[in-house]
Amino acid sequence: MNGVPGTPEARAVSQARPVPGRAAVDGSDCMADENGTRDAGGTADGDERAGGGGRAPGPVGGPQRDPGVFFDRLNPDMCVVTAVAGGERAGCLVGFASQCSIRPPRFAVWLSKANHTYRVARAAQYLAVHLLTREQRDLAELFGGETGDEVDKFARLHWREGPAGAAVLEGAAAWLVGSVLHRIDGGDHVGHVLDPVQWGGEGPDGPLLRLSDAVGIEAGHPAD
Numbered sequence: 001m002n003g004v005p006g007t008p009e010a011r012a013v014s015q016a017r018p019v020p021g022r023a024a025v026d027g028s029d030c031m032a033d034e035n036g037t038r039d040a041g042g043t044a045d046g047d048e049r050a051g052g053g054g055r056a057p058g059p060v061g062g063p064q065r066d067p068g069v070f071f072d073r074l075n076p077d078m079c080v081v082t083a084v085a086g087g088e089r090a091g092c093l094v095g096f097a098s099q100c101s102i103r104p105p106r107f108a109v110w111l112s113k114a115n116h117t118y119r120v121a122r123a124a125q126y127l128a129v130h131l132l133t134r135e136q137r138d139l140a141e142l143f144g145g146e147t148g149d150e151v152d153k154f155a156r157l158h159w160r161e162g163p164a165g166a167a168v169l170e171g172a173a174a175w176l177v178g179s180v181l182h183r184i185d186g187g188d189h190v191g192h193v194l195d196p197v198q199w200g201g202e203g204p205d206g207p208l209l210r211l212s213d214a215v216g217i218e219a220g221h222p223a224d
């Protein structure tokens with residue numbers, strides 16, 4: 001199963017240049033922030049309003065809505081995001097993730113609406129984010145190549161309970177647990193802005209696993 005073109009999961013399977021994206025349209029997702037207000041960012045249709053009106057210019061020589069010349073240069077660190085809610089545990093490999101504020105410290109992870117993990121994360125108060133080293137590709141294969149719709153990923157590894165029952169994987173290079181402050185509809189992925197409440201960096205040293213190290217892992221769940 002290949003991912004949606006332009007997603008890290010698609011590029012992990014093939015380094016071929018993606019074709020124009022097809023965002024999964026699902027405007028029904030609740031995007032309330034901690035104040036209960038709704039987020040205005042929910043243009044899950046490919047967003048032709050980007051850039052303040054009018055169509056954003058495409059790359060010279062490329063399809064107008066395919067910014068592959070930009071996306072294809074990205075090589076983010078990969079992480080495993082876990083969620084616990086309603087008696088369910090879930091987790092998936094994530095390439096769409098970054099720090100998004102210094103003061104206060106904030107970290108955002110983007111979960112595909114199609115994933116089992118997203119469905120659990122919708123009801124979760126906390127998410128745990130884990131960085132992997134290159135030697136931990138087996139964890140990337142488990143969390144990125146299998147879906148919780150079919151297997152219990154946690155049955156095969158060591159983990160412990162963090163704050164509010166969050167699932168913290170043993171042996172990650174570094175990890176943080178954050179409470180979910182905001183949910184932002186980005187299209188076929190939903191951003192979860194986290195306020196870190198607990199973290200650790202006692203895991204192995206060495207270069208982190210990046211998207212280029214995950215080439216060949218076929219996403220366990222299609223993104224559309």
Ligand SMILES: Cc1cc2nc3c(=O)[nH]c(=O)nc-3n(C[C@H](O)[C@H](O)[C@H](O)COP(=O)(O)O)c2cc1C
Pocket residue numbers: 008009010012090091092093094095096097110111112113114115116117118143144145146147148149189211214217218219220221222
């Ligand atoms: C290299 C790579 C990067 C991925 N990046 C993301 C991502 O940023 N967000 C996401 O929700 N899924 C991402 N995925 C897809 C999920 O990790 C994958 O579909 C997983 O099997 C979903 O598991 P689940 O259905 O148990 O949640 C990525 C997969 C791969 C292989």
